[in-house]
Amino acid sequence: MTTTSLDAVTLGKQLNASDISDTAIALLDEQGTVVAWTHTAERLVGYSARDAVGRSAALVLPSFKEATPTSAFVEQCHTENGWSGATAVRHRDGRVLDVSVRITMLRGQDGTARWLASVTDTVPQSGDPIDRSVRGPLLARAGIGVGIRDRRLRSTYVNDVAESHDGIPRDRRLGRRFTEALPGANAETIEAVMRQVAQNGATKILEYRTWLPTNQGPEHQFAVSFQCLQGADGESLGVCVISADITASWQARERLAVLSQAGTRLGSTLDVMQASQELADLAVPLLADYVAVDLEQSISIGEGPPVGISATTGNRLPTFRRAGLASIHQGVPESPWMRGEPVNVPPASPFASVLRDGKSRLQPVLDTAPGTWVDEVPELAHRVREYGMHSIMVVPIRARRALLGVALFVRTTDPEPFHEADLLLAEELVGRAARALDNARQYARKHTAALTLQRHLLPRQLRGGTAVEVASRYLPADVDHGVGGDWFDVIPLSGARVALVVGDVVGHGLHAAATMGRLRTAVHTLADMDLPPDELLAQLDDTVQRLGEEDADTPDQAHVVAGATCLYAVYDPATRRCTMASAGHPPPAITDPQGRVSYPDLPTGAPLGVGLGDPFESVELELAEGSVLALYTDGLIDTRDHDIEKGMHRLGNALAQPGRSLEDLCDIATKTVPDQAPCDDVTLLLVRTRSLSPSRVVTWELPGDRSAVCRARNLATRQLTEWGLEGLEDDTKLIVSELVTNAIGHGTGQIELRLIRHQVLTCEVSDAGPCPPRPRRARATDENGRGLFLVTNLSRRWGSRSITGGKVVWAEQDLPHASGPRSAAA
Template identity: 65%
Template sequence: MGTMMMSTDQAARLEPLRLREISDAAIALIDEQGTVLAWTQAAQHLVGYCAEDVVGRSATLVLPSSEEALGVSAFAEQCRAQGGWSGTTTVRHRDGRTLNLSLRLSLLWGQDATHRWLVSLTDIGALSSGRMNGSVRKSLLTRAPVGIAIRDPQLRCTWVNDTMERYDGISRDWRLGRRLKDSLPGFEAEALEAVMRQVLASGTSAVHEYRAWPPEDPRREHAFSASFFCLQGADGQALGVCSISVDVTSNQRARERLAILSQASTCIGSTLDIMQTAQELANLAVPLLADYAVVDLAESIPPFGEEPSARIDTMSDGPSVFRRAGLASIHPGIPESTFARGETISVLPNSPLANALRTGRSHLEPVLDTIPGTWIDHDPARAQKIRENGVHSLMIVPICARRSVLGVALFARTEDPMPFRDDDLLLAEELVTRAALSLDNARQYARERSTALALQRNLLPRRLRGGVAVEAAGRYLPADTDAGVGGDWFDVIPLSGARVALVVGDVVGHGINAAVAMGRLRAAVRTLADLDLPPDELLGHLDDSVRRLTGEDDDAPDQIMGATCVYAVYDPATRQCTMARAGHPPPAIVDAQGQVTFPDLPTGAPLGLGLGLVPFEAVEVELPEGSLLAFYTDGLVESRDDDIDVGMHRLGTALAHPEQSLEDLCSSVVETVPTRAASDDVALLLVRIRTLNAAHIASWDLPTEPAVVSTARHLAARQLSEWGLEHLVPTMELIISELVTNAIHHGAGPIRLRLIQHQVLTCEVFDSGKCYPRLRHARIVDENGRGLFLIAQLSNRWGFRSATGGKLVWVDLGLPSTL
């Protein structure tokens, strides 16, 4: 690919330099004796002499007397023998300065085999401002062929050089004495003659491009650039017009290739979708390069499968399986293709496709050989398509990146009669190389996205356990764009006393790092939830944790750059829900009739972005019977096109059907809310609240006196007997004795005892003190300190939490599996 880019770049630079040499040249017409016959304004500007000064006089007026002067017969004979001469020389300016110029002497033929010399002088210093080195510039100036023709004021050809015949195939004898309309197509001749008339009238020079079909390449149109100069006599009147033509076809092709490559940089790889990138390559190639193009990708690359082989020589003796990912043709319906886009295909081992994949080298077949005995005999379906559609020229380019075979691109011509050439192959290789980079990026993205998605799904809860408090369902939808998987998450956390914590969060960023950061944050929330902290306090501790994690290592790839979160605690015994949020959208509350409201919660600063100076605020809401709560991330309600209020309204409309099952309602929400923009992922958590049966709750207010311990044991034993849990009475009496005694000695009155029968049996003792119990191991000589240790041994779990007006110590006992 580098060779092609070098030659294209050289052509793009050399041709403008050649044209500049001609269009800026000083032109003079002289005879065999070196007498100046005609002069141009450009010559006057260059050397300072006007036409009146030099016409009719010897050219030695401006050329130094040396062996290069035209008056030297030996030099003139040498020029005549070679048909001209070019090189560098020194020229005297009218003010006495010496100029170092490029000199070109071109032999012109007239009628009756007479001849003249056309002298063109160009300032080398003006050309040296380009990026060409000296040897390249010298070669250009001395060897570049130019076609020259001189016409009289009636635009009849009077003098011409041999190069013009090679350019357009018109012989010298036919051209001399005739106008352009007798040799060129009418529209080209009219345009050129109009330019020449303008030059004759103004006395200035002009440049114009035209087309011709040289005899040595009659099937390919060539582009020529002609510079026109007005030739003046001694009186300053126009004697005729001189045209100097240069074949700029290579420059035009170079510009076309540069345009295609420039277009490729914007058209190929616009997304990180592998199939789309392959189709973009095919679309660009047709019709700019080929009449038919296909892109086949190995089935082993994502999203088709796993990582491709790390070696190029992966072809075995049997057919290899690919998937047709890109397909384009100049014909409607793409009749050249045996397979449709997306179908799997096989590459036979004896085909040029297999050889290109095996060697990693491109295959060029300018004239496709379809005679019996060739490789197409082993592929009858393709052979039929080739013959039916007139495929006559073929290029096959393997798609390789980081020494991995990603697939193969095939280019064919059917209607275009010109066969593919080496420069076409170089262009195709450059296009495929650029596409390969985009495909490799897409492959890496697909692999990373799959990894991040798997990590995200594994970090999210597999089952939502709402216990007796709520019925829960959730959805996670990754972004559909290049941003990929993000850090959105949700969770349902069982708490003591049949309560449940509901949480939804959104970590800033996308990809694996965001998924890892989400996992860290979710683990922190679960740890803090186990401490039974109120929502506002939990968010405060979480904010501290995020800022601490962010400050530990600013370069850590999975550091949390900010997050939003909403945290709620629902108590099924009271239908009270306490909520707090940190920069997150508020949850939606849907009553049994489908009325949707969004509670007015203080917004709070996003986690990790505030300074911890403003505390989070919690709001307590009593939920109606049968209510439904919806927690979500901003990807569900925000979009680039609509305001967030529009998204909230659409969400409310989708939620206004609480009679549906939660799973169906989750699907309805994500399907009917069009603001789930592809630029962000979505987490959705729906919970339908339950109310704990009052018959399963028993509560007593107790005085703060030692005798109440016996009363508490008796009340609890009687309640357990009513519930049919007599076997738990001895254990519960020990636990209540310890808890009530501690409340009397270390707390403050009043005391409240509550038993809750749900998935476990919970015993709660409340007092208004602020002294929290602490488990410690008593020494042998200690008389106290063994009560909590005994409770820990007898119970499933125990703990304490803050409550309005004091604290609450709780203990859970397991129930029979039949309950």
């Protein structure tokens, strides 16, 4: 795409009203003597009407200084019927000015002639090099209508061009006022302006729109300059009227006005398909009758990177997909491909040429004869001929030295072929659209990457075990806000318990999703330590603050962790008790089996990473079997038009439906979000509580001495026999012996032994000792220190957790396959 400024070139190549208003005018007789002068001529050369009228044009034209008025000057004017070109004029102070001169012949009613000398300074005060290079030739080439009117505004002299502007023949014009020759509103307005100019000597400009007398096409825009003609005494002799067809310039100004709007209109969306459609809509009917925008297919689906121009060498062309369509005809019947469909690019077409060299193609006259490239795609050939596509422009859409797509501009109904000025405008529009498309493409890539990362980091399958039934929903935010850092989890814990987690990282985008993954991993690690909810959030808060400090040291401050909210709950199906704590997160909704919904009075706590230092508080609740807990992020309850309390009430109404499945409740609850796009991610985790049958949990109190070891083995053996798990008897007796022995040696007071049969067999030994056991490698001479090593080898996993007044050490064993998992109520 050319980097030339369209504003300067387009306006420089068209005639403007200012070109004729700044033109110095002098009226000469057939011998080249000045018979009338204007204020603009005085401003240009310094001579007043008293100085110039009655003297030869050679006074100010050095090129005619040595010629007599009736020889070279008049001879050249008659030979060429006037003439134009660059020359020099002498200022009164002696300076020589480079100017463009145009001598126009005017004829009067009695057959006499006059010469109108129009002089334009080719070096304007602005010093604009483009204006300097084109302004003079403009007046030389433009078809300018010229007329002279006397004090009574009757036409006395006129040139041939004037008739083509208003359709009034010379014989009907001369001797008449304008209102007499062409009655109408425009005529009255023009005559009023002429009268004002004749009276006060001012120069006036009038612009108006009308149809040319021989043209049935669109309206034309005219600029008319009115200058007072002065005699030798400085008094008004009449008015000089110069009219110019400035339609092209007017259209250019309209297009530039559109370009000024294009910057905002083309950047209003971060969707590549919508940005392409905006380009097409902007160009029709301003520039073309039909426009199609095709994007390289990876761009249209938010992938990339785009192909480089060099990737289109040879016959190997990238695949394109239609992204934008606009037409003066409803339904865009000219296009054989609709939006989103792949486009067939003929190898011999201008499209392929544009893709190969990256340069725009202008075909003012499209060759649609049989056997041309058009026939390579039959469905395209049919539409080209049916709708009369006669002129096209193909412009590459490029950004960062990469090819994003191509834009096709076509004229069908408009008979005017495309010109270079049209191509400049098209390239400017496409260039601005390319920047918007590139921004949208990069956003789409980041949005897709963030969404993919978040979905990979979220749990793919939730397992509630024998403790809870689980269902969830995650709805990403709309494209204008991007992916957030919401997450949820159900983490199996020892003793058939589960941890329920929901959290929300502040912010959106790729970094929020990555931070969410770090926090989810940290929660899993802390959950494996079996920390109580309040202690876990305290540890997680330290983690977030540490991550924030580490990120603050990086150059990219946009990646600093800004904080997060989190709700962590632990449910024990053996006791039906749920312990929960919150770090700045809204409380869960709890629905009892009868459908009554409540929100627990849960201390909110500070968000993670804020660094207030206040301790988190836990709340313990007993839940009826079959209760439903709803853990969610604020995107579900907080919308643009409703506050959180209304959102919580709306959620409660959705959940108050006993007997419905969790999947149904998820659908119902998420559909309560208002129809407008959510301003944040919507996350919902629903769990229905279960309870373990008393027959699956057995607890014994044991003395804190050595006799407890033998008693514990015997109790465990009898219970395993009752459960039909004789195959685990040997390993269980050894595990029980070691755990009880460890409690006696390192704990105080009574010991409690509990066996739980759920999806695994769990053996728990609790005591009043505060210190958890630590495995160590025993030396060959040590008599002790191998107990935990033995437990490690006999169990699938083991660990310990703190409880009020002591600790619990536990070990899990896989159940024999023959026994199989049984229902929680068995």
